[in-house]
Amino acid sequence: MNDDFELGGATLKNRLLLGTGKFSSHRLMEEAIRRSGVQLVTVALRRIDFDSREENVLQFVPPGCILMSNTSGARNAQEAVRIARIARAAGAGNWVKIEVIADHRYLLPDNYETIKATEILAGEGFVVLPYMNPDLMVARQLMAAGAAAVMPLGAPIGTNRGLQTKAMIQILIDEINVPIIVDAGIGRPSQAAEAMEMGAAAVLVNTAIATAGDPVAMAVAFASAVKAGRQAFLSGPAATKESAEASSPLTGFLR
Amino acid sequence: MDFYDIYEGHKRFDFDDFFSNVTATDVQAALAGEKLTEQNFLALLSPAAEPFLEAMAYKARRLTVQNFGKVVFLFTPLYLSNYCENQCSYCGFSSKNEIMRKKLTKQEMAEEAEAIAAQDIKHVLVLTGESREHTPPAYLNDCLKILNKHFSSISIEVYPLATEEYRALIAAGVDGLTVYQEAYNEKVYAKVHLAGPKRDYLYRLQAPERGCQAGMRTVTIGPLLGLADWRREVFFAGVHAAYLQNKYWDAEVNLSFPRLRPHRGSFLPLVPVDDRAFVQLLLASRLFLPRAGLTVSTRESADLRDRLLRLGVTKMSAWSSTEVGGRKQGKRGSTQFEIADQRDIAEMKEMLLSSGYQPIFKDWHKV
Numbered sequence: 001m002n003d004d005f006e007l008g009g010a011t012l013k014n015r016l017l018l019g020t021g022k023f024s025s026h027r028l029m030e031e032a033i034r035r036s037g038v039q040l041v042t043v044a045l046r047r048i049d050f051d052s053r054e055e056n057v058l059q060f061v062p063p064g065c066i067l068m069s070n071t072s073g074a075r076n077a078q079e080a081v082r083i084a085r086i087a088r089a090a091g092a093g094n095w096v097k098i099e100v101i102a103d104h105r106y107l108l109p110d111n112y113e114t115i116k117a118t119e120i121l122a123g124e125g126f127v128v129l130p131y132m133n134p135d136l137m138v139a140r141q142l143m144a145a146g147a148a149a150v151m152p153l154g155a156p157i158g159t160n161r162g163l164q165t166k167a168m169i170q171i172l173i174d175e176i177n178v179p180i181i182v183d184a185g186i187g188r189p190s191q192a193a194e195a196m197e198m199g200a201a202a203v204l205v206n207t208a209i210a211t212a213g214d215p216v217a218m219a220v221a222f223a224s225a226v227k228a229g230r231q232a233f234l235s236g237p238a239a240t241k242e243s244a245e246a247s248s249p250l251t252g253f254l255r
Numbered sequence: 256m257d258f259y260d261i262y263e264g265h266k267r268f269d270f271d272d273f274f275s276n277v278t279a280t281d282v283q284a285a286l287a288g289e290k291l292t293e294q295n296f297l298a299l300l301s302p303a304a305e306p307f308l309e310a311m312a313y314k315a316r317r318l319t320v321q322n323f324g325k326v327v328f329l330f331t332p333l334y335l336s337n338y339c340e341n342q343c344s345y346c347g348f349s350s351k352n353e354i355m356r357k358k359l360t361k362q363e364m365a366e367e368a369e370a371i372a373a374q375d376i377k378h379v380l381v382l383t384g385e386s387r388e389h390t391p392p393a394y395l396n397d398c399l400k401i402l403n404k405h406f407s408s409i410s411i412e413v414y415p416l417a418t419e420e421y422r423a424l425i426a427a428g429v430d431g432l433t434v435y436q437e438a439y440n441e442k443v444y445a446k447v448h449l450a451g452p453k454r455d456y457l458y459r460l461q462a463p464e465r466g467c468q469a470g471m472r473t474v475t476i477g478p479l480l481g482l483a484d485w486r487r488e489v490f491f492a493g494v495h496a497a498y499l500q501n502k503y504w505d506a507e508v509n510l511s512f513p514r515l516r517p518h519r520g521s522f523l524p525l526v527p528v529d530d531r532a533f534v535q536l537l538l539a540s541r542l543f544l545p546r547a548g549l550t551v552s553t554r555e556s557a558d559l560r561d562r563l564l565r566l567g568v569t570k571m572s573a574w575s576s577t578e579v580g581g582r583k584q585g586k587r588g589s590t591q592f593e594i595a596d597q598r599d600i601a602e603m604k605e606m607l608l609s610s611g612y613q614p615i616f617k618d619w620h621k622v
Binding site (some may be wrong): 021022023024025026045046047048049051052054055073074075079082083086102103104105107158159160206207210211 | 320321322323324325326375377407472500501504505506507508546608611612613615616617618619620622
């Protein structure tokens with residue numbers, strides 16, 4: 001069965017997306033991308049040194065892998081918009097992950113500013129993937145503003161705590177007609193699989209892979225888990241039961 | 256309310272009593288906590304925490320990697336001038352010291368900037384001695400016009416300015432502010448700052464907050480270790496950082512703990528801080544403030560810096576020179592203090608990569 005992931009006019013086979021900020025070297029990041037077959041990575045514009053051959057992280061993104069710049073460091077919509085425009089003008093492509101974070105202690109996104117930035121950038125022809133705090137009304141507004149997907153956080157970024165916002169994410173999956181990509185908080189492959197079983201279109205991971213003992217092996221493990229979770233979702237998992245089925249049913253006498 | 260009110264509020268607290276009564280159980284409770292209280296922080300800074308350095312180090316490393324990744328941000332200092340109006344008993348630039356004074360011309364500044372930029376490093380910390388007369392805001396503005404061409408992030412470490420002046424410098428290209436309080440202890444502060452505008456303790460204490468109000472992206476604070484009891488000094492610096500984080504949540508707050516080093520005029524630390532104490536205060540700070548940046552400068556030796564890397568540090572200076580025009584100019588000014596870690600940027604990069612850390616040369620893009 002064809003289960004390609006259509007996103008922003010591209011067709012992806014691999015539903016694991018990778019963040020790049022926390023790897024111990026560019027080479028290790030490149031190896032993780034290659035071995036796990038990741039087809040879309042996000043890189044912060046703030047980290048891209050377009051002037052340097054040796055230090056430019058873009059040299060380490062394999063050809064064929066979609067580059068999505070992100071607006072890390074933006075404290076409001078205006079800064080996010082400017083960062084996205086600079087990235088595109090510098091040749092980093094048309095894809096942008098909007099990240100508007102004005103709180104340095106928790107790194108939680110500002111939904112209101114994110115909607116504003118999404119509206120402007122989608123209007124300028126960007127493929128916009130906003131990172132957000134899961135909220136149904138906000139997700140609807142992001143969709144209306146032209147977001148190509150909506151990316152709710154599973155838990156505060158970097159915490160590896162898994163799907164703490166599970167109930168809210170499930171509502172977005174059920175109600176929103178653009179792909180829901182769980183971004184941030186996923187700490188283990190089993191949690192990525194769980195998100196996919198719920199019907200998430202993809203997951204975006206950085207900390208759990210980049211800071212693992214063996215990041216390359218962990219990237220491969222995540223790719224497998226994402227695939228397994230997706231297959232489980234497509235297979236229609238058996239419903240869980242409230243209790244074991246009694247051998248003498250309580251209503252058996254009704255026959 | 257500003258931070259001085261908080262400082263005042265702690266005046267009645269009996270630190271000596273706390274330090275002599277705090278127990279191993281208190282330290283263990285602090286180690287087990289996710290969000291530490293001020294009392295937890297103080298317990299980790301206390302003598303009772305000394306047997307727990309290894310456990311503190313493990314937790315500090317975990318929190319740092321989780322929050323920042325396996326990366327270290329690099330920057331290099333650029334001294335523009337060593338003219339100073341202050342007499343600080345511990346500083347080589349003190350106005351009483353008969354040293355060679357120098358201020359970079361625009362041409363010299365451009366040469367220094369080019370030499371630094373050729374190393375691929377995009378973050379620079381611009382320093383001057385504290386002289387409004389020789390290095391007024393207009394001079395800093397001229398400098399920024401030159402530096403903006405080469406660097407994506409420019410921090411300043413100059414005399415304390417007014418909020419409006421910080422705002423003007425931000426508009427001219429500055430995004431980071433470093434102001435060391437030197438001594439949080441007011442009595443010690445008065446004792447070591449003998450003359451000059453720096454005698455105004457309060458104006459300096461409030462400078463980081465003025466920077467936040469003006470919209471600085473990053474603010475770095477800290478005491479100068481060696482002037483007063485380090486446990487109290489680091490406690491106040493940590494509480495000051497937490498105060499700024501809570502009030503200005505969009506600012507990235509960093510702590511840095513420069514340790515006094517020998518210099519011309521040979522001021523010896525009043526209260527020595529040995530390596531064991533230095534490690535303890537870094538670890539306690541990381542545990543208290545998991546999201547704060549921690550900077551270790553080239554005042555520390557290469558050997559020690561390599562080891563501190565795993566203990567919560569997120570930022571390091573490299574290829575430092577405390578001479579004005581230290582990199583390109585033949586006729587140079589005298590130094591502020593001696594550099595212990597002399598490695599250049601390529602050597603730092605190699606050390607970091609071989610230790611499993613990615614050196615970050617660029618972490619901001621002017622917008």
